[in-house]
Structure formats: C-alpha cells, structure tokens
Amino acid sequence: MAAAVEAFDVLVLGAGPAGISAARALLKEGSKSFLVLEARSRLGGRAHASDSLGTQKDLDHGARWIHGVCNDNVMVRLLRELTFDHPDDEGVEYQLCLPKDIDDDDAKLSTDPPFGISDAGDTEVNHSELILKVKGSPEQRPPGKNLTMIVSSSSQDGNITAREASPEARRVSRTIFQEIVESVMENPLETIHSTKASLKLDDGAFEEASLLDLLLLLHDPSHDNNNNNLNDKGKRDRFESICRENLVMKHPQVEETIASLSESEQELFREEVMALFNVEIATVVEAWEGSSLHVLSAKHGMEGTCLGGGHMILPFGYGGLVKRLAFPLVQGNHIRFQHEVISVETTTSSSDNEGSTVVVRCKVTEEGATTIKEFHAKAVVVALPLGVLRSRSIAFEPDLPAPVVHAIQTLGITMRGKIELAFPHCWWPTEYGRFTLACTHLQQSPTYHPYTTFIVESMSGPNILVCYVAGEFSKEIEEKSDEAIQEEIMTVLRQASLASGDIPDPLAIHVTRWLLDPYSRGAWTHCGKGSSPADVKSFRLNEECHQRHLFFAGEHTCDGSTVKGDDFGCVNGAWMSGELAVEAALKCLPS
Template sequence: MASRAHTAIVIGAGMSGLSCARALVEAGVDVLVLEARDRIGGRTWTYQHPVQGKDKPLHFDLGASFIHGITGNPIYALAKKNKLPLYVMFDGDGTPASTFSSTFSPSSSESSSASTSTTASSTSSCSCTTSSSSVSSPSTASDLERSEGVYGPSGPPLEHKLAQRLNFNVTRAFFSDSSTYAQDSPNEVPSPSESLGGWMKDAGRSSLFAGLESERDRAYALALAESWEGYTGARLDDVSLRYWHSEVTFRGPDATFIDGYVGIYSTLHADMVKSKRGEVRLGEIVEAIALSDDEESVCVTTRVGGSEMTYTARHVVCTLPLGVLKHAPPRFTPPLPKRRLEATRRLGHGLLNKIIVSYPRAFWPDTEYFGFLPSAPSEAFLPLLKDRAMMAQNLNVVNGQPALLFFMGGAAGEALEAVSDAHVREHIHKIIAHHFGCHTTSVPEPEAVVVTRWNSDPFARGSYSYLPPGSDPQDFRELSRPLWNDRLLFAGEATDPDHFATAHGPYITGQRQAQMVLNALALEDLEAES
C-alpha cells in the first residue's frame, strides 16, 4: 500500500530522529517519522515501574541517563530551557566532576592523605569502614561517607588507605595516563592494533598497579578496571588505545535527570507534532530504502504486522543504530558503497546493560558510587564476575529513589543477557545483602528488579559505538556522508567522531542533517527557478 509523498522522511524516533524532525518542521518542512517500536525515545527510555501500595511509579532511565559535560551541551541547554530538574555531579569540595570519576580523585590519594581519618559506619556488630578520596580532604563524617565505597570480597568495605589507592590508580590509568600516552606523548604514537586493555595491564607502562605490592591488591585493581567496561561498552581489550579520548567534547561536570530523559525526548516530540507538518508513526519496521528510477525521490518500504507500506519523500534521513546497520540493515537500492560497508564493519557497537534494584528504604551509605570486588555471591551470579568488580550508582542520592543501578558493560553485559530475570533477582539481592548487611540489622526484600537486554533488542542490537583496534575516527565520518546526491542522509551517535557514545551526539547530528536537507531543498528550488 502506498501513501502520499512527503518532503522528508526520518527513520527512527530516537534522539537523533526527533531532533532532526523538529528542526525540519520548525523550518516549514513536512516530515514523516517512521519508528519500529511502539514508543518514542529509542535508546533513551525512561521506564515507569508501578509499585503496589505507592501512589507514584518508580522511574528509571534504562538507556542514556547522563549529560556528559554541561558546558555548551545542547541537551543541558534544552533541559534548562524547559526547567527540567537535574542532579549535577560535583566533588566533595564543590568542584565539577566527571560522571564516574567524581568519587575518585588523584590529588588526595597521591598525597596519601595522612590527615584524613577513617570513619566507622555501622548499625550492627559488623564494622564497616568508609572514607573519602575527593579533591580535598573532607571535613565531616558525612563527606567521608558520601565519597567512597569499595567493598571487599568478604562483604564490608576495604581499609581506607587501600581503597583510596585502588580508586586513584584505576581512575588515573583509565582517564588520565592512558589519554596522555595515547594523545600527547612526545616520543611515540600507539600502533593501530594496540588496545586500551593491553596498555592498562602492562605494569611497565600503566599506573594501574603503582604502589600495590601484593598479588591480591593487584588483582583488586584489575577487577575494578574491568568494571569500567560499563563506560566503554566493550571489553578493554577491544578498545583502541591509539584513539582513546581523541574526541573533542563538552567540558564541565556531568549531570543526570531527576525525572528521567523522557523530559527531553517528549519535548522534542511535542514540538515536532504540534503543527500539522510533523507526524510519527509507530510500529513501522523499515525493510527497504530505494532511490527512484528518476533519482528525484526515495521510497521507504515498511512492514506493519503482516502488511507492507510504501512511503515516498524527496529526502530521507536514516537514524538507525550502528548495531542494526551492522547486523540487520534494511535493503538499500542501489547498495551502499563498499567503503561505507567497510567502515560499518570496522566500528564497534558496544553494550551497556543495567540492573536496577529498588527497596522500600535505603539501608546503604549515602555514597554516590559503589565498587563491589569479586565475591562468592557475584561469581554465583555470573561466573565471569570471578575476576571483575561490579559498579553501582546510588539513585537515592540522585533523585531520592531508594534504588541501586548496576552498570553491566562489555563482557558482563553480554553474560547478563543469557540469564533469566528470576536468576538476576535472586542473585543481585544476595550480592547487595552480602556487602551492605553490615550497615543494617535487617535487609528487606527488593520491591522491584529491572533488567535491560539491549543486545537482544532487534531495534538496537547494542547500546553505543566505540573504536576498536584497527578502526579510525574517519569511519564515523564515513557513516555520516550523504548518498544518492543528498537524497539519503544519516544521523546518530555513530556518525560523529567527537560525540559518539553520548546522548548529545544524536541530538547534534540530527540538527546537522536537518540543515543538510534544508540546504538541498534550497538548491533544488534554485535550480527549478533557473
């Protein structure tokens, strides 16, 4: 079945698709957005979870949740314009902090913080040590509790000085020294085949094991480093060192949305559909994209249930995720160029899954992030956690919800998708009770356990892109290159070498490709007049 022709079609109602469509509509262009899912948002998804006995449902961002660098960031500007409440991440002394390193700062650790005391925090017979490694030594017990949480295999937190050293080493190696070596070394450039993981595990070059004399402590450092696969979305051995932190992005502290990313993507959607120029159709799975015989338009064929629909437009903007383009792309006629296919193959599409565990009350310290070293309960949960730590964010600090958010990236994220929800619920609760039992006289049962499986989502096939050894930032640029004389354009986080693996990247590329469409339309009008 065919429908009327449109000026522009946007494939995908995620951040890039809605950003592109809104910009086009506001410029007076009629736009049809085709979305395979039964919801908007794509890989930004604020999930509402009802809880019996509570008036309001819990809400969790199952996909993107951070604004990475608020200075100059258009997502931050949009949030401020629409008065969306934010939690901005600062270190203990009020200075800006990056998303994960907000609790791990080199300066105090390197000085050994002889003046910093260790504070006991316990409501049971178990003594649990918590302390700080923020930029300046904290002055109160509350500051000490908020800033650090590395829990040992036996359950309670590690001794302060060791936890401080581990935090410092992992953060310095992961963010600072590796970046300096890869991008600013006066003597050498990493080879195209070298990985971030290979460099970090090399005691002769990496700072990961500095000051750690025992094999046990070195194993702790490596286990914590492996938990940062939640940041890369891939195994550290699968991430290019040569281009590690080569991107130019926004500075300043990171932030999260107190009420979820829905405030952003619902605003874009509302702005786009408030006039008759914009329309979103859900449940439309794109199967084919073809240039017309006269090369004046593009036909898009979708599957809706058991039926087919064909739409025609002068220009089409494809915002399908890299994972879909790699594993289950629509049929392109004419076929995509070989250089496009090769770039798609070389780039990696990583995985970050989440486990959110909500309780009737928070019975853990008022700390923003926790690192849980390998333990018997975590190994029983997923065998590969024998050698990997787990990282969790305390949502009670962020938005008052008594919940913990576990970041399961790379290998851990893949392993998570192979187990059932019941298995996750049973074992994640045991892990939490194992580590936090010393903070309370009783550990309640969780009210809700939510698990994501982005690899299994046929409309995502993963979470976000990364650069493996052998790839190049130019591959991102290749994925952004318009085809078919600007009839077919591409947007999304995997089309920008400076803003990939972020939520602002899709927004920026959507705006950029909207302008490309407007430029092409203006040129066509000019040629028609001549």
C-alpha cells in the same frame, strides 16, 4: 488490496534523540512535508524513561546524565527554552538551578566519570547541582559518599567475607592503574615510540590493535610472539596472569607498603589492591569509555570531543526530556509508531527535474496484523542506531558505499546495561549514594566485572538501587532471566554486608537489554580496534550518500569537527547530528 504509497519531502527513520531533533528542525523550517518512522510503540530510542518498577517514578533505562553543562551544550539551551506544556507537567512548576549565563570555565566542575571511584568512601559522588528540579522540592540527587567493599572467599574454608576497602589500598591501586593503563590510554603514540613496543607494532598493526594488545606488548615478559597466537580470551587470561604475578600485586608501591606487615596481612593487601585495580578498569574504561580492554582501539579509543562541565540529572529523566521535546511532533501526528523499516532504495528518475526518489518500505503492525507499507521521499534522514545498521535488518539498495559499510562493521558498540531494583524500604546506610563491590569470589578480573556498581536512584522518593553492568558481564546478564538475575544480585548484596540487619527481597526488578533489543543492538558507540575517527566522519561526509539523498544522524556520526557539542556517544551529539542532517538534506531539495 495494496496500501496506497505515501510521499513526503523528507522521511526520518527513527524517533530517538537524533530523529526527534531532525523532525523538530523540519517542523521549524515549515515548508517541507515530513514523517518520522519508528519501529517501537514509543519514542526516545536509547533515551527512554518509564515507571518500569511501578513506583510512580520514571527511571532512565538508557541515557541518564547530561554531560558537559555549559552554553555549548544544546540540551542545556533546550532546557532554558522549553515550555513545559506536556500533560505530565500539569500543575508542576520547575526551577532551573544554574545561572542563566554559564561560562565554560565556570561550568568545568569535573570531566571525570559521574561515578568515579577515586578516594571512594570520603569524596562525593560526582553530581553537581541539578540543572532542573521541581520548584520547592528538596534536591533529588543521591547523597554523596561512596562505599567500596571487597567481597571474597576464604582460601581455607570457602566462606564468603566482606570488608571495606582500605584508604591505602585505594590510593595504591589508583596509582598503579594510572601508571599501567590510564597513561597508555591517554598517550598511546608516545608510549609506543618511547618503548620497545615500537619495534613490534608497525602503523598497520597499531590501527588494528586493541588497548589490551598494547598492554601485553608493553608488559608481557614472554614477548609478542606468543600473544599473536592467542584469541581474545587467551589475551584476557594472560593479562590477568601477569597482573597477578608481577605487574600489580608485586608493584614497587605494593612492596613498599607491605614491608612492615605480617605474611598474612601482605597477602590480604595484595589481593585488595588487585581487586581495586580491576574496579578502576571497570569504572574508567568499561563504564566511561564504553569498551573492554580487548575491544577498545589502542590508537583511537580515547579520541573524540567532550564538553567541559558537570554531569547533570533531571527530575523526569533524560527520557522525559526527549518526550517533552517531541510533544509538538506527537500532537501534529508527525510520528508513525510500529513502522519497522526493512528496506531503503534509491531510484533515479529519467527526468533531471525530478531527481532521485528514496523508497522506504516498512513492516507495520496494527491491531495484531502485519502489512508492508511503502513511503516515497525526496530525502531520507537515517537516524537509526549503529547496532541496527550492523544487524543488516535493513536492506539498502544499492548497497551503501564502502567507507560507510566499513564504519558500520568496525566501530565499537558498547555493551552497557542496568538492573533496577525497588525495595520495600531503604535498608542501606543513608549517607551513601553509591556502592562499589569488588567481587573477587565471582572470578572478577581486569576484563570481567560482576555486580560492581550500585547507584542510589534518589535520596527522596522510592527506595531504588540501580546496578550498572558493562562489558562481557553485561552481555552475560542479558542472556539470563530476571528471576535468575534477582537471585544472584541479592546473594551478592547480602554477602557484601552493606546492612546490619536483614536485607529484604526487592518488590520489583527491571533489566535493560539494549544488546538484545532489535531496535538498538547496543548502548552507544566507541572506537573499537580497527576503527578510527575517519569512520565516524564517513557517515556525514560521504558524497555518494548525499547524491542518493541519504543523510545519516545519530551519536555514531559525531566527530566534533563541525560545531562544539557535536560529541561522539552522547545525547547532545545525537541531537546536533539530527539538525545537521536536515541542514544537509534541505540543500538537495528544491526551495
């Protein structure tokens, strides 16, 4: 017997931050019936925290930092208004650590990455005060110092050695990175118009070019004809080659610094600068912008809005915040879990009074059995990740409009992950909150960064290190077993000589695999080559979608043009997109 069709005014697809936000807006509006359909058995999407290591501490497996702490950040406003009545908060009193009124100017502590490597070793990890903590508890952010190590193999005997990066090599590598890469990222149009690259890159080619393409046009002495015949790997190899042959290792600043050194010391310094240059790319491009050089759009990769302010963490995690914000929806049975959307069909009634009906079909798993259920709605908020839309696991009937399809196919999807490790005790030097490893012995390059960034999860509580991985290496990690990853990562940590004594094996390991996860298919969104901010706008502004009563939400729909804080690739943007989608949907419904 077929399951009865259920009908609602609005269906929300996905229970991540955008979907939860949309549902809360509908709950507040009060007059429309609604339901959230979620494929997983949990809520939160990519803002998910759990005790994956069995340490009685929830870890953020996805989003962790609140970026841009100021009055325009919706997540800051929600924290101020939140009533902590979730069961997890019973007997716990929280304390806001910032003044009630935050001026934008006062809040602009830093817009650098929260784990930038500049002057590593003698500056603090870029966390500001916690926005929220358990009242009376010690500050829970990690200690401030960074330690950067060069891990390499000897050319004579192949032995692995580790040494702390020198301040001079850090300074020189940072300067070279700013000159060669960062200046191009920040001013690509000025760069090509002021150099011979403009002769080789017309407007159409510029739209399709990656940052790596532009760097090769600017710096490859073999000119562009050869590069046009190279695939992505060939381009990556070519860029590494010109960096080693001339661009980095023989940069004037390097030559000036090593003039008084012996031949062996000169070679050591060159290798150190090259390794740290690669780490700068890993930190500023891959970790922060969310893309590798050969994927990030040369023209649009740095476009997008970002609120000023510090980078904040929460005692129960970003995922814990989303869980608390969703609590009224769970209590009211407004979310159906294990309901995987497989098709969205818009049908037009012959009666003008009835308008369009959107039919959503779900694969539902209950008690080990799978059935197909059908839901009808007058409007649908599609709050599914870009990666899920691209996977074509959901059939839209009729097909989505061409501009939306183009956006789905061309916007970049970030490869970013975490390897979480719980140890029996804290074996690392306690004054450090972050370790950066330049693993040259693992074929580190400008586009391949193995086991680079380790963050101390907390200075109080469990002894947890989290390794952040990105780009091609993140993709490679997802394909490996936890056992293989643990063996590799512990070998690297021991080779890095971070402790004077023995380093114990971890008690537990957890590896996030957002790219392989069928309900995320990636971490967040960036402008990849061939895409532009116009693609981002197409989700929200497409009139044909509105006529079909489809309204898109999520971090991939945020272009910052509607309201402040509507930021691309951020949870605060995703949250605002849910509210904006509901606002648009309600306009198409009878009052």
